[in-house]
Amino acid sequence: MKPAKPPVVTCPTCGAAVPWTAESKWKPFCSERCKLIDLGQWATEKYRVPAEEQEPEDGPPQSQ
Template sequence: MKPSNKPPVVTCPTCGAAVPWTVESKWKPFCSERCKMIDLGQWATEKYRVPAEEQEPDDESPQPQ
């Protein structure tokens, strides 16, 4: 089997455009600066969130008074 010379292609997370994973693809994984900034804005306005789990305090941690 011959190795492929084509670079991998990813999908832009914002608009779904095909983006070749090369040095020339300046905004990868996004297709453009616009898509990158749209994604950043979604994080900044908390539309995207990473779920967090509440943790039980350790027995040795200081208790607030």
């Protein structure tokens, strides 16, 4: 019986195929460069996670 092929994912930055193995050091990215490009996008707020605005609660703030 042959060992199963590891799953392959797509690098979110450049689209290269990346095998999902222990040897793929930067997974899901293909390289450190692609990982840092993605991190930079988050740091400059080009990527954002949508959030709902919350109404402030009435009453005095609680101390802990």
